[in-house]
Amino acid sequence: MIISTGTASGKSLAYLVPAVTSALEGGTVLYLTPTKALAADQLRGLRELRITQVRAATFDGDTPFEERAWVRQQANYVLTNPDMLHRALLPQHARWSSFFRRLRIVVVDECHGYRGVFGSHVAQILRRLRRVCSRYGAAPVFVLASATASEPAAFGTRLTGLEMDEVTSDASPKGSTTFALWEPPLTDLRGEGGAPVRRTATAETADLLADLVLAEVRTLAFVRSRRGAETVALTARAKLEDVAFGLPRHFPHLDPRSNPMSPSETLPSPHPEAPAAQEPLGASETLTTRPPSLESPDDLEAVDLPRGPSGSVALADLPSRVAAYRAGYLSEDRRGLERSLRSGELLGLATTNALELGVDVSGLDAVLIAGWPGTRASLWQQAGRAGRSGKDALAVLVARDDPLDTYLVHHPEALFGRPVEAIVLDPDNPYVLGPHLCAAAAEIPLADDDLPLFGPTAHALADDLVEQGMLRRRPTGYFWTRRERATDLADIRGSGGAPVQVVESATGRLLGTVDEPSAHTTVHTGAVYLHQGETFLVELLDLEAGVALVSASEPDYSTFARDVTEISVLSSIRSHQLGTACLTFGEVEVTRQVVSYLKRRVQTGEMLGDEPLDLPPRTLRTRAVWWTLPASEVAALAEDGIDLGGAAHAAEHASIGLLPLFATCDRWDIGGVSTELHADTGLLTVFVYDGHEGGAGFAERGYARATDWLTATREAIASCECERGCPSCIQSPKCGNGNEPLDKAGAIRLLDTLLAPVRVA
Ligand SMILES: [Zn+2]
Numbered sequence: 001m002i003i004s005t006g007t008a009s010g011k012s013l014a015y016l017v018p019a020v021t022s023a024l025e026g027g028t029v030l031y032l033t034p035t036k037a038l039a040a041d042q043l044r045g046l047r048e049l050r051i052t053q054v055r056a057a058t059f060d061g062d063t064p065f066e067e068r069a070w071v072r073q074q075a076n077y078v079l080t081n082p083d084m085l086h087r088a089l090l091p092q093h094a095r096w097s098s099f100f101r102r103l104r105i106v107v108v109d110e111c112h113g114y115r116g117v118f119g120s121h122v123a124q125i126l127r128r129l130r131r132v133c134s135r136y137g138a139a140p141v142f143v144l145a146s147a148t149a150s151e152p153a154a155f156g157t158r159l160t161g162l163e164m165d166e167v168t169s170d171a172s173p174k175g176s177t178t179f180a181l182w183e184p185p186l187t188d189l190r191g192e193g194g195a196p197v198r199r200t201a202t203a204e205t206a207d208l209l210a211d212l213v214l215a216e217v218r219t220l221a222f223v224r225s226r227r228g229a230e231t232v233a234l235t236a237r238a239k240l241e242d243v244a245f246g247l248p249r250h251f252p253h254l255d256p257r258s259n260p261m262s263p264s265e266t267l268p269s270p271h272p273e274a275p276a277a278q279e280p281l282g283a284s285e286t287l288t289t290r291p292p293s294l295e296s297p298d299d300l301e302a303v304d305l306p307r308g309p310s311g312s313v314a315l316a317d318l319p320s321r322v323a324a325y326r327a328g329y330l331s332e333d334r335r336g337l338e339r340s341l342r343s344g345e346l347l348g349l350a351t352t353n354a355l356e357l358g359v360d361v362s363g364l365d366a367v368l369i370a371g372w373p374g375t376r377a378s379l380w381q382q383a384g385r386a387g388r389s390g391k392d393a394l395a396v397l398v399a400r401d402d403p404l405d406t407y408l409v410h411h412p413e414a415l416f417g418r419p420v421e422a423i424v425l426d427p428d429n430p431y432v433l434g435p436h437l438c439a440a441a442a443e444i445p446l447a448d449d450d451l452p453l454f455g456p457t458a459h460a461l462a463d464d465l466v467e468q469g470m471l472r473r474r475p476t477g478y479f480w481t482r483r484e485r486a487t488d489l490a491d492i493r494g495s496g497g498a499p500v501q502v503v504e505s506a507t508g509r510l511l512g513t514v515d516e517p518s519a520h521t522t523v524h525t526g527a528v529y530l531h532q533g534e535t536f537l538v539e540l541l542d543l544e545a546g547v548a549l550v551s552a553s554e555p556d557y558s559t560f561a562r563d564v565t566e567i568s569v570l571s572s573i574r575s576h577q578l579g580t581a582c583l584t585f586g587e588v589e590v591t592r593q594v595v596s597y598l599k600r601r602v603q604t605g606e607m608l609g610d611e612p613l614d615l616p617p618r619t620l621r622t623r624a625v626w627w628t629l630p631a632s633e634v635a636a637l638a639e640d641g642i643d644l645g646g647a648a649h650a651a652e653h654a655s656i657g658l659l660p661l662f663a664t665c666d667r668w669d670i671g672g673v674s675t676e677l678h679a680d681t682g683l684l685t686v687f688v689y690d691g692h693e694g695g696a697g698f699a700e701r702g703y704a705r706a707t708d709w710l711t712a713t714r715e716a717i718a719s720c721e722c723e724r725g726c727p728s729c730i731q732s733p734k735c736g737n738g739n740e741p742l743d744k745a746g747a748i749r750l751l752d753t754l755l756a757p758v759r760v761a
């Protein structure tokens with residue numbers, strides 16, 4: 001069973017009741033969550049129930065050795081994570097036999113986190129778990145809890161290999177939230193190729209925060225980096241000081257005598273389109289129940305936000321009532337912060353999403369979200385912070401200059417209608433499956449009958465592993481006979497390649513690791529590296545030594561690695577006609593080289609330069625989706641004077657930007673290549689590929705939803721008001737060709753041709 005509903009809809013209660021019942025009846029429960037923090041929260045909740053027969057315990061890397069035996073033998077409700085299941089519980093299943101024998105329920109909480117390569121690993125770990133259970137005669141029920149997503153049952157089946165029922169309707173009571181979608185205006189600044197630069201989401205968010213604090217609306221602003229959060233808090237304070245001390249000249253539209261959010265000539269135009277009706281499915285709890293037309297002050301009055309008594313605003317105090325929240329605060333600092341937000345002493349807080357964990361912030365009236373947070377699940381989680389005691393709340397998504405953000409502010413139905421974003425994974429990826437077949441064989445020798453559990457390719461792969469000397473074939477099945485631990489073969493949180501260690505040069509502190517392919521784009525020499533909202537500058541990337549040396553720094557710019565890519569087709573897996581075009585999903589070899597990095601000013605988005613880099617090319621075997629257009633169609637477009645290379649290039653950039661709307665991936669998880677004439681297809685071709693060895697399911701999802709995806713791509717380009725292309729539509733910060741050539745009008749024509757119904761001859 002998979003329950004896929006919004007934040008605070010009561011999902012935990014839905015699995016707790018049967019789970020606790022099973023424990024009371026003599027069974028055991030395994031609870032899995034991606035993070036230790038969540039397991040600790042759950043344990044606290046369970047203990048508060050004060051049911052003595054439920055012996056709950058966490059089992060993770062922090063569990064002291066002397067407690068582990070107790071957990072194995074006595075606990076009937078074990079809370080752990082996939083990593084521990086992979087490395088400890090499954091390899092040592094014999095020691096857990098009494099637990100596995102009685103296992104009735106497996107809860108997979110926050111399972112929308114199991115996506116891409118990590119999700120594919122978890123899918124294979126769950127299959128290993130099912131095999132171990134059946135060895136002990138147990139067939140537990142799997143209960144999955146997920147944020148809202150498209151096709152949750154299909155995802156649940158991919159994750160567990162089991163048929164799933166889905167629960168998607170949410171009847172929990174909620175106050176209403178008015179949702180505003182906000183697009184910052186174009187400025188007079190000029191970027192690459194003379195493209196107009198949009199006002200940054202950070203600058204707009206600071207203005208909105210000041211406006212709301214002035215109206216005594218308790219507001220939380222989510223900003224991507226800690227530096228960004230601090231900038232937002234400082235800018236909002238400065239604006240409030242100007243108001244308090246009668247210097248409104250820096251902030252012409254902020255006038256305390258008028259309604260603080262009344263738009264004037266200087267206000268950027270909001271996009272107040274609202275969904276026509278409340279959708280019964282998906283994230284209905286955060287829907288607007290009233291069209292949030294912010295066109296006139298009267299309409300804002302209609303939003304019944306709790307405010308301070310009028311006239312009581314002590315203007316001079318306001319600046320001190322805005323703060324920035326830092327990750328790594330001590331718990332007493334956090335509690336203090338929670339208190340002052342609850343009491344209203346603090347009116348505005350800017351934070352990174354570090355706040356998601358560890359701080360209990362309720363009692364807010366408004367939430368500002370600077371830039372699309374990546375998934376609908378995160379968006380609703382953040383927006384869900386607003387709303388206290390049944391009062392109306394306000395949530396504002398401020399667009400960044402990115403094609404996906406542009407699309408969303410012009411197409412609210414993509415946010416408020418049925419979810420289109422599916423949680424995507426690819427458990428058949430041989431780079432993922434191979435190590436888990438070895439681990440499974442080490443747990444219990446793999447019989448031929450076991451193999452279908454691991455997917456259609458498992459048999460052939462097991463034979464390959466025998467040839468490579470990893471497994472040994474005997475009459476009774478496949479055996480692991482090597483000395484090393486089979487579980488060490490799978491790096492479940494990485495994506496292949498030896499990891500590069502990120503080390504703070506002054507202290508020698510290890511901040512984390514980045515897999516080698518990602519190191520080229522995220523920790524190259526000169527990169528601005530974000531770690532838990534903190535900013536570091538990479539002094540040196542030494543690939544030979546596998547180390548990136550960084551130092552804490554607060555540069556006023558961000559960096560974007562730019563690569564050039566070549567692609568060759570290895571095989572086609574599926575293909576079909578799309579209008580006159582042909583769409584294919586298949587295997588490719590990609591050679592990628594990071595050649596330079598772009599620097600852009602955080603505050604204004606202004607381009608500061610393109611610095612060359614000397615990094616070796618990297619080759620990757622992965623999966624891609626590509627489309628080709630027949631020569632006759634191409635010739636007709638060329639006759640109309642369209643720059644075909646520029647049109648295909650622009651369509652490629654925008655389609656990479658839009659794919660995360662349909663597959664839960666990041667723009668940086670995928671890449672693309674476009675060409676007027678590709679050697680392997682002999683035609684005009686646009687490729688979008690998974691940036692992970694073996695593929696992660698993103699391109700496959702693009703193939704499955706091609707019409708919707710490419711229609712949204714066309715819309716994103718057409719909705720942008722720039723004339724010839726900008727970062728909000730067709731320019732890409734990671735383009736290795738310096739965004740040359742690009743043809744905006746041509747891209748729209750090309751996509752129209754692609755999406756047109758086939759003409760009857
Ligand atoms: Zn544009």
Ligand SMILES: [Zn+2]
Pocket residue numbers: 649653732734735736737739740
């Ligand atoms: Zn490009």
